Structures are given as C-alpha cells and as structure tokens.
Amino acid sequence: MNLPPLVQTFVLHFGEMGSRWGVNRTVGQIYALLFVAPEPLNADDIVEALGVSRSNVSMGLKELQAWSLVRLRHKPGDRRDYFAAPEDIWVIVRTLIEERKKREIDPTLSLLRETLMERPESEFERHAQERMREMHDLIDMLTDWYADVRAIETERLVQLMKLGSKISRVLDFRERLGFSIKRDGSQIPSPDNEEGSR
Amino acid sequence: MNLPPLVQTFVLHFGEMGSRWGVNRTVGQIYALLFVAPEPLNADDIVEALGVSRSNVSMGLKELQAWSLVRLRHKPGDRRDYFAAPEDIWVIVRTLIEERKKREIDPTLSLLRETLMERPESEFERHAQERMREMHDLIDMLTDWYADVRAIETERLVQLMKLGSKISRVLDFRERLGFSIKRDGSQIPSPDNEEGSR
DNA sequence: CCGATATTTCAGAAATAACTGAAAACTCGG
DNA sequence: CCGAGTTTTCAGTTATTTCTGAAATATCGG
Numbered sequence: 091m092n093l094p095p096l097v098q099t100f101v102l103h104f105g106e107m108g109s110r111w112g113v114n115r116t117v118g119q120i121y122a123l124l125f126v127a128p129e130p131l132n133a134d135d136i137v138e139a140l141g142v143s144r145s146n147v148s149m150g151l152k153e154l155q156a157w158s159l160v161r162l163r164h165k166p167g168d169r170r171d172y173f174a175a176p177e178d179i180w181v182i183v184r185t186l187i188e189e190r191k192k193r194e195i196d197p198t199l200s201l202l203r204e205t206l207m208e209r210p211e212s213e214f215e216r217h218a219q220e221r222m223r224e225m226h227d228l229i230d231m232l233t234d235w236y237a238d239v240r241a242i243e244t245e246r247l248v249q250l251m252k253l254g255s256k257i258s259r260v261l262d263f264r265e266r267l268g269f270s271i272k273r274d275g276s277q278i279p280s281p282d283n284e285e286g287s288r
Numbered sequence: 289m290n291l292p293p294l295v296q297t298f299v300l301h302f303g304e305m306g307s308r309w310g311v312n313r314t315v316g317q318i319y320a321l322l323f324v325a326p327e328p329l330n331a332d333d334i335v336e337a338l339g340v341s342r343s344n345v346s347m348g349l350k351e352l353q354a355w356s357l358v359r360l361r362h363k364p365g366d367r368r369d370y371f372a373a374p375e376d377i378w379v380i381v382r383t384l385i386e387e388r389k390k391r392e393i394d395p396t397l398s399l400l401r402e403t404l405m406e407r408p409e410s411e412f413e414r415h416a417q418e419r420m421r422e423m424h425d426l427i428d429m430l431t432d433w434y435a436d437v438r439a440i441e442t443e444r445l446v447q448l449m450k451l452g453s454k455i456s457r458v459l460d461f462r463e464r465l466g467f468s469i470k471r472d473g474s475q476i477p478s479p480d481n482e483e484g485s486r
Numbered sequence: 487c488c489g490a491t492a493t494t495t496c497a498g499a500a501a502t503a504a505c506t507g508a509a510a511a512c513t514c515g516g
Numbered sequence: 517c518c519g520a521g522t523t524t525t526c527a528g529t530t531a532t533t534t535c536t537g538a539a540a541t542a543t544c545g546g
Contacts, residue, residue, distance in 0.1 A: 094413045100420060103399050110310050110392050114504060125423075126416035134524075142491050169522065170516070179422050187409055194308050197533060201301050205387060208294055215292045218324035222298060223325075224377050231449060238452030249459055254436030258444055260451075260458045312534060331493075341536050346494060367492065367544070 091141045097126055101140070112193070113157075115144055116148045116250050119177065121159060125182075130163040130172035180244045195229060202226040231279065289339045295324055298336070310391070311355075314340055315348045319357060319373065323380075328391035329363040355387050378442045389434065393427060400424040 091098060098196040101122040106235040108118025120139050126130060131139075136147045151173060154160045159182065176182050202222050241246070250257065299320040306316025317338050322329060329337075333364060334345045352358045357380065374380050380385040380413060400420050408414040436443070448455065 094410055094416075096403055096408065096413045097416045099399070099403060100416065103396065106322040107392070107396060112308050112310075115404065116504080126419045127414065128415040145507075145524080145526090146505055149505085152524085171523080178418075179426055183426065194305070198301065198305060201297070204295060205294055212292055214292045214326065217326040218292075218295045218298065221324045221377075228377055228381065231446070235452055237452075242453055242456050246459060248429070248458055250456055251433040253438055253458075255434060256436075257455065257458065258440050258448055260445055260455065261444060314535080343494075343496090343537075344535055348533085350494085368491080 093139055094122075095214065097123070099125060112190075113153065114150075115139070116146050117153050119153055119154055120147065120150045124154075124160060124175040127186070130161075130174040132170040132172050134170070136173075148151075158185050159189075162169070182239070187236075188240075191233070197234065199226070199229050199233065289337065291321075291337055295321070298324060310388075311351065312348075314338070314344050315351050319352060322352075322358060322373040323373055325372070328359075328363075328372040330368040330370050332368075334371075345486065354420045356383050357387075382438070385434075386438075389431070393431065397427050397431065399422070400427070 091101070093101060101119050104122035105115040105119040108115050111118070113121075119142075120136055123136060123139055133147050133151065134142065136145050136151075138208070140147070154173075155162075160173045161176060163174055164212065165172060176185075198218075200223060205222055206219060206226060210219050228255065289299075291299060299317050302320035303313040303317040304311050309316070311319075314468075315421050318334055321334060321337055331342065331345050331349065334349075336341050338345070349358065353360075355435060357373065359374060360372045361372055363370060374383075402418055403418060406417075421447060432471075440448070
C-alpha cells in the first residue's frame with residue numbers, strides 16, 4: 091500500500107471497521123479510498139493503492155455496487171470503468187441506512203409477521219409469541235417513523251436535528267391547545283392550520 | 289436443538305442474523321432464546337435447548353454481558369447463574385443502539401478528530417482532509433442529536449415518532465413567528481415560552 | 487479446609503470467510 | 517469477426533473465526 095500517511099490511516103481504519111459493518115476489510119478499504127479520492131478511480135488504481143489482487147478489487151466493487159454506494163463513471167477514449175463515491179455525503183448516509191435496514195431489519199420483520207400468524211401449541215409458545223408481538227410492534231413503529239423521516243429533505247432534516255430534544259416541546263404545546271395525536275392526520279390540526287383547533 | 293417449532297424458527301433466524309449484527313450465531317441464538325423465555329435460564333438450560341457446548345454458551349453469555357444485554361439472576365438455594373433479557377423491550381433497543389454507537393461510530397469519530405489535526409502534505413491529502421471534515425461534522429451532528437434524543441423518556445419518544453414527518457411543520461411554524469434556530473437555546477423562545485418572540 | 491458443584495479458560499479442531507491466480511467472458515475499434 | 521484491452525468467475529489456498537473438550541479456576545455448604 092502506497093498512500094500519503096493521512097489517507098493510509100483513514101483507509102486502514104475503515105478496513106478494520108469494515109468487519110463491524112458487515113463488509114470485509116478490502117471492501118472497507120476500497121470505499122475509504124473512493125471517499126477521499128479527488129476524482130474517480132479505476133480498478134487498477136485501487137489495486138496499486140491498496141496492494142490487493144485485481145480479482146479481490148473486482149469483487150469488492152461489485153459488493154459496493156450491490157450496496158448502491160458507488161457511482162460508475164467513464165472517461166472519453168478510455169474503456170476502463172471508473173468508480174466514485176457520491177459527492178454528497180448525505181446521499182451516502184441515506185443509502186447506508188436504507189441498505190442496512192433492508193438487510194438487518196426487513197427480514198426479521200417478515201419472519202415476525204409470519205410467526206405471529208401461527209397458533210401457539212404450548213404455554214411456552216404462547217409467551218414467546220407475546221414477546222415476538224412486542225418486538226414486531228416496536229420495529230413496525232420504527233420503520234413507519236423511518237419512512238416518514240426519509241421523505242424529509244436533507245436541509246430540513248438538519249434543522250430538525252439541530253433542535254435536538256427541544257423538539258419534544260411541540261408535544262406540550264399541542265397538548266395545551268387540545269390537539270389529539272393521530273397518525274393518519276385526519277383530525278389533527280397541525281401548527282400550520284390551527285383554525286380548527288380551539 | 290429441541291424447542292417448540294415457533295421458538296425454534298425464531299432462534300434459528302436470530303442465529304443467522306447474528307452475523308449481520310456483529311455477533312456470532314451462538315450469541316444470536318442465546319439471545320433469541322432468552323428474549324422469548326418466560327423466565328431466566330441457566331447455562332445448562334441453554335446448552336440443552338440449543339445443542340451447543342457448555343463452553344460456547346459460557347463465552348456467548350460473557351459477550352452478551354459485555355453488550356449489557358442480559359441481566360444476571362439467582363434463585364434461592366441454587367448456586368447457578370440465571371440469565372434473562374430485560375423485560376422492557378425499549379431497554380433492549382436503547383442498549384443496542386448505545387453499544388453499536390460505541391463500537392461502530394465512536395472509534396471513527398476519534399480517528400477523524402485526530403486526523404484533522406494533521407497538516408496535509410499534498411493536494412491529495414488536502415482534499416482527503418476536506419472529505420474527512422465533512423464526515424466528521426456530519427457524525428458529530430448525528431451524535432449530538434442522538435445524545436438529545438436518548439435523554440427523552442420512552443413514552444414521549446413514542447409520541448414524537450408517531451407524529452412522523454408532521455413534526456417538521458414545527459419549523460414552518462417557528463419561522464413564521466420569527467424564531468431563530470440556535471442550538472444552545474439562549475435566544476430561542478420555544479413554543480413553551482413565546483412571550484419573547486415578536 | 488474439603489469436596490461437590492459451577493464457571494471460565496484455552497489450545498487445538500472444525501467451519502467459515504477472504505483472497506489469489508489463472509482462465510473464461512465480455513466489449514469495442516477496426 | 518478478430519484481437520487487444522478489460523472485467524468477471526471460480527477452484528484452490530490462506531486467513532480468520534467459531535466451537536469444543538479437557539483442564540484450571542472459582543465458589544460454597546458443611
């Protein structure tokens with residue numbers, strides 16, 4: 091590996107972190123490299139930078155594409171594929187969350203739904219099913235919330251996050267004005283349209 | 289493994305999922321079992337239920353304790369250790385998030401902070417550092433937000449999540465009333481104390 | 487302090503995952 | 517449709533992780 095010290099530190103770190111993130115070391119290193127690179131890199135650039143085999147890079151890039159984490163680029167008069175991480179880091183974060191949800195959450199939610207259809211045959215099963223119901227309902231609520239949040243544009247999302255826990259005062263406020271909290275929105279005068287509220 | 293079908297399905301699923309969650313199969317299975325079990329289990333119960341070696345269970349339980357995901361219990365007149373998952377599933381979720389943050393986010397944040405102190409020696413390093421700065425600032429904001437959210441009690445958190453994206457209307461509202469958005473709260477009349485606002 | 491019971495440690499075996507080199511497959515310009 | 521350049525596939529090797537059995541350590545009632 092032949093990289094400037096700063097970059098090397100970063101790349102090695104992401105290699106090690108990779109395993110905690112469900113990808114192997116090479117994939118982590120490739121992505122770290124693409125992330126900091128000032129322009130798209132081709133597979134041979136990566137081979138040279140990281141000192142791993144060509145086939146390993148090929149597989150790593152394939153995996154990063156499966157995660158939708160890289161963009162394919164081309165240079166005129168050059169047949170090779172060039173790869174780049176999205177310029178906008180928020181795009182990366184959103185993609186990561188989306189993909190991890192798909193891999194780590196959704197399969198469990200499906201399994202829970204199926205399992206909750208079954209009829210318990212024993213007291214143990216009955217209790218187990220009750221616990222699974224709790225888990226299902228919680229994950230269900232979280233994914234609904236996530237679907238809502240995902241739809242908020244980044245700038246607005248940042249503003250909201252910067253409010254931090256102060257956001258929770260909106261509850262006191264709504265309560266004081268006699269808002270009821272309903273998810274479908276049918277009966278909820280929001281702060282935007284209070285006219286129906288008091 | 290000798291468990292009722294419903295429970296077996298659940299346990300096997302968590303075993304497979306375990307690898308995507310940074311723990312091995314046995315650890316995933318043990319936790320699934322403890323989660324649905326109607327009462328605390330000792331190590332031999334687990335050995336019997338899962339059909340793995342005693343030492344494997346011992347190591348698995350140790351890891352779950354390192355994650356703070358299990359509670360140690362004792363029965364009168366019985367020297368063995370009994371283990372249980374927290375009754376309140378929200379406690380489990382909060383612990384998981386906390387621990388994953390500790391393992392997956394915090395080390396990267398530290399590394400970024402250190403790396404950003406260094407002086408870039410080339411154009412490549414300069415650009416790389418710029419990207420690292422973006423990453424650092426984003427993670428920093430997210431962890432600040434998380435620290436705020438973590439402090440909100442569960443019931444209130446659930447209410448907020450159920451508002452979904454409607455929560456974002458609070459921004460329009462504040463803006464219309466001429467609120468500025470500042471993190472320290474010094475100059476921000478919240479919806480609770482509007483008197484200083486116009 | 488003894489012996490019975492319970493838990494942990496750890497070296498080696500087994501299983502799994504990552505990586506490589508060589509060959510196959512694909513893709514263009516000519 | 518040929519062939520040079522490029523990417524992908526995959527069988528075999530290497531590295532890593534997980535799991536086990538045996539031994540060591542710890543704990544407790546008597």
